[in-house]
Each structure stands twice: as C-alpha cells, then as structure tokens.
Amino acid sequence: MSDKKDRQDIVAEQQRQQRELIELKKKALEFEKDPGGFTPTVKGDAVKKKLTLSDLWYYGKFPLVMILIVAVIMAVGITQCSTRTEYDMTIVLYFKHYVSSAMIENVATVAEQYAEDTNGDGKVNVLVMDCAIPDEERLLDTGRAKSSRLMGQFASASSIVYIVDEEALSELDEVAGGVFVDDSLELPQYDGKAYSLNDTVFDKAFDAVSEEYSKEFKYFLIRRKVEGTAIEGKKNVSAYSEQADKFIKAVMLDPYLLNDMPQLTDAFGEPAENK
Numbered sequence: 001m002s003d004k005k006d007r008q009d010i011v012a013e014q015q016r017q018q019r020e021l022i023e024l025k026k027k028a029l030e031f032e033k034d035p036g037g038f039t040p041t042v043k044g045d046a047v048k049k050k051l052t053l054s055d056l057w058y059y060g061k062f063p064l065v066m067i068l069i070v071a072v073i074m075a076v077g078i079t080q081c082s083t084r085t086e087y088d089m090t091i092v093l094y095f096k097h098y099v100s101s102a103m104i105e106n107v108a109t110v111a112e113q114y115a116e117d118t119n120g121d122g123k124v125n126v127l128v129m130d131c132a133i134p135d136e137e138r139l140l141d142t143g144r145a146k147s148s149r150l151m152g153q154f155a156s157a158s159s160i161v162y163i164v165d166e167e168a169l170s171e172l173d174e175v176a177g178g179v180f181v182d183d184s185l186e187l188p189q190y191d192g193k194a195y196s197l198n199d200t201v202f203d204k205a206f207d208a209v210s211e212e213y214s215k216e217f218k219y220f221l222i223r224r225k226v227e228g229t230a231i232e233g234k235k236n237v238s239a240y241s242e243q244a245d246k247f248i249k250a251v252m253l254d255p256y257l258l259n260d261m262p263q264l265t266d267a268f269g270e271p272a273e274n275k
Contacts (some may be wrong), residue, residue: 082244082251088118088126088162089243092153095132097217104128106205106264107163113201113257114250128163129153157234160226160244163202164217169194182225185248194220195248200255203231208264221248 111126131150135141153159174181183192203214266274
C-alpha cells in the first residue's frame with residue numbers, strides 16, 4: 001500500500017512539473033511576441049528588477065530614432081534656409097539649342113553687372129533659369145522637365161526679362177499671337193520687341209566656354225508683356241516690371257562693360273582669358 005502511494009506521489013509530482021514547464025514555455029512565447037506586454041507573475045515584492053540602459057534601448061529605441069531623425073531634418077532645413085541665396089532678379093534663358101552650365105554661370109555673372117541690389121543685402125545675385133530645349137531633347141525627360149520649368153516661368157511675376165535665340169523668339173511671338181513679347185520699350189530689333197546681344201559683352205559669356213559660339217547663333221534680350229496677361233494682377237509685378245526696364249536700358253547704355261569686365265569661366269570652370 002505504501003509503495004503504491006509513493007508511486008502516485010511521484011507521478012503527481014512529475015505531472016505538476018510538466019504543467020509548470022508548459023506554463024513557462026507559454027510565458028516565454030508571449031514574451032517573444034510582445035516583450036512590452038509581458039508581466040511576470042511574482043508574489044509580493046520578491047523580485048524587483050532595475051531598468052538598465054539595454055532595457056531602455058530595447059523598449060525605447062523606435063521613438064528615440066524617430067526623435068533623432070526629426071532633429072536632423074530640422075537642422076538641415078535651418079542650415080539650408082540660412083545659406084540659401086536671396087536673388088535680386090530672375091532672367092529666363094530660352095534657347096532652342098544646347099547651353100552648358102558654364103554658359104549659364106557666365107550669363108549670370110555678366111547680368112549682375114547691370115542689375116541692382118533690390119533686397120538690400122549688399123550683394124547683387126541674378127538667377128538665370130535654364131530653359132534651353134534642343135530639338136533632340138524635346139521628347140526626353142530632360143526636355144520635358146525644362147518645358148515644365150518654362151511654363152512655370154510664364155506664370156511667374158518675377159520672370160519679366162528673357163534671353164532668347166532667334167528661333168525661340170519667333171516661337172514666342174507667333175505661338176502667343178503676338179501678346180507675349182512686349183514692345184513698349186521700342187527696342188532696336190524685331191519691330192521694337194528685341195535687343196540683339198550679339199557683339200556685346202554677352203558674347204564673351206558664351207564664347208569663353210565655346211569659341212565663336214556667338215557667330216553660330218543670334219540671340220536677343222526681350223521683355224515679356226504684363227498688361228492683359230495672367231500675371232498682370234500678381235503681387236509685386238509692377239516692381240518687377242520696373243526692375244526689368246532698368247536692366248534692359250542699362251545693358252543698352254553700356255553693352256561692352258569696357259571699364260568693369262567681370263571674370264568669366266571656361267568650359268572646365270577655370271578663369272577664362274578676358275579678350
């Protein structure tokens with residue numbers, strides 16, 4: 001009888017241990033699935049665990065990483081805002097042939113000799129918007145992007161002054177039904193609508209990069225019309241129009257910059273020889 005009871009006790013103890021083992025395995029699985037939602041069952045204050053740095057990183061790394069990302073984005077944004085160039089004037093360059101970035105830079109350098117410091121920061125900065133669309137790029141991504149950029153300039157009140165080649169000038173004058181190009185300044189070419197930049201300092205801006213570039217193409221300075229167009233009622237359009245008139249007249253008064261020739265760059269970004 002005693003032996004039988006002993007065996008029953010042993011079996012009962014084994015079953016109890018198996019149940020505890022199964023329960024521990026369940027708890028372990030629960031912890032793996034949701035570590036934050038697992039609370040160990042402890043009677044009283046038998047166990048009190050201190051949070052370590054490892055615990056804090058394990059449970060709080062996601063919000064910490066998000067905070068760091070937001071902080072970095074804000075820091076980059078503040079830096080960009082503080083270092084961003086404030087432009088005094090915008091010129092749209094619309095050619096139907098290729099124009100290099102060095103040429104764009106040289107045009108801006110020359111234009112800055114004629115523009116005014118309108119924002120009062122002690123510097124003159126001119127933004128030249130590259131909207132040159134060669135025929136071979138017209139259907140490519142680059143051509144489509146520049147077409148979209150050009151459309152944006154058409155709608156911008158600050159984009160009054162354009163530098164165009166002969167083909168682009170004809171297109172603007174014809175496609176827009178003669179209402180895009182302004183003739184109020186009575187310029188020398190194109191029935192009062194354009195001023196030729198060939199044989200001016202702007203020649204040097206192009207030729208410094210590609211010799212005799214200006215002999216191959218004709219290009220002009222024009223003013224877009226404001227009255228009766230979509231930009232007529234836009235903010236500050238009168239100030240931009242006045243600025244454009246002053247710029248064009250300044251170029252016409254001193255087309256060669258004989259006394260104040262700026263340093264231009266060549267195709268390699270090196271200082272070009274001023275001729």
